[in-house]
Amino acid sequence: MQTNIKDIKRKDDKVDSAAERTITPKSEELSTLLHKHSGERHIVAIQNFPDPDAISSALAHQMISHEFGIETDIVYDGFISHQENLAMVRLLEIDLLRYHPKMDLSIYKHSIFIDNQGNTTTLTAKLREAGIKPLIIVDHHERQNILEAQFTDIRKVGATATIYTDYLRDGLLQLDKSRPAHTKLATALMHGLRSETAGLIRAREKDFLAAAYLSSYVDQPLLAEILNVKRSHRTIDIIKVALENRIIKQNFSVAGVGFLRYEDRDSIPQAADFLLSEENVHTAVVYGIVQKEGEREVIVGSLRTTKVTLNPDSFLKSALGKDWQGNYYGGGKYEAGGFEIPIGFLSGTYDEDFMKMKWKIYDSQVRRRLFEEIGVETERPIDDD
Ligand SMILES: [Mn+2]
Secondary structure, three states: OOOOHHHOOOOOOOOOOOOOOOOOHHHHHHHHHHHHOOOOEEEEEOOOOOOHHHHHHHHHHHHHHHHOOOEEEEEEOOOOOOHHHHHHHHHOOOOOEEOOOOOOHHHOOEEEEEOOOOOOOOHHHHHHHOOOEEEEEEEOOOOOOOOOOOEEEEOOOOOHHHHHHHHHHOOOOOOOOOOHHHHHHHHHHHHHHHHHOOOOOOOOHHHHHHHHHHHOOOOHHHHHHHHOOOOOHHHHHHHHHHHHHOEEEOOEEEEEEEEEEHHHOOHHHHHHHHHHOOOOOOEEEEEEEEEOOOOOOEEEEEEEEOOOOOOHHHHHHHHHOEOOOOOEOEEEEOOEEEEEEEOHHHOOOOOHHHHHHHHHHHHHHHHHHHHHHHOOOOOOOOOOO
16 A cells, blocks of 8 residues: 555654643753742853853843743853854843942842853852852753752753753743744854854754754844854954964864953954864864953963864863862863963063063963873973074
């Protein structure tokens, strides 16, 4: 007997609809928790240099919370400096608050940590001091065990935006194509998901499913506009320095870029992404000394890798170790990582010779630690000039 192709009922031409999908335990748990906290005001803490994944996930959290009668403020304690991120916030009209010492944290009943676990935002200590207890942590980085919250959802997926899209698919907020706020949210999440997975190249099944779901709500022209933003001059300059200074050994490309302005800190991961595009390079690390007016100096670094067997989190933890308080200088997630090392006693801007010496010492130390971890014999002391 022949089956007429028209008789086969197509069940799979839609990713899902709320009716077909049964709510997952995590979504249910979150829904119950939010319900219990109705009427409260929460602070959503995102990393100091928020990226599209953090921004879009925080927006999703804000809109979901609103459904449960919870008001939220999305707060960061640093800079949005990446041109693309500035464009995203502006074009999608996302309300982000930059932390200010005069901010009254006591108006918040709880804190929420999204796309971080308290280690990449300096709000953690400020919130702790203000006695604000963490309620929710949603993240896709390796587990850091710094904070304890009532609800924790840490998954090994390409982006936090994937987790939030799952909550949407589970009906925590029913997207409606005719509502501009909803198409903006879908556009934001798609951008977060794409940028976090290098344009879906590093995406896995769960991320693709999320992208497929979002696709019917995305405002394509708006997304194109966000993606069309060019790199800033300063970023191009920093990439140039990274190219000049890079040392390639065993497919690792390592570059120190010297001193940078705090506002240009986002150029470091962009330079690492750039170094990764060179043939035969599977891992790139770029670092520099970031100076913030009136505050401590830190070495900031970014790692990018396409090597499946390299775990950025354990690589950086093992290479750079811990501070005297036992906190690791670095950490990461699938295919990306970062580190921050305070300079302490040597902090401050003095004459050119002093600055040169300071950079030389830190540059050679970071490089030595990285190459030792890679397993390359430490070369002769580095003399640049
Ligand atoms: Mn992320």
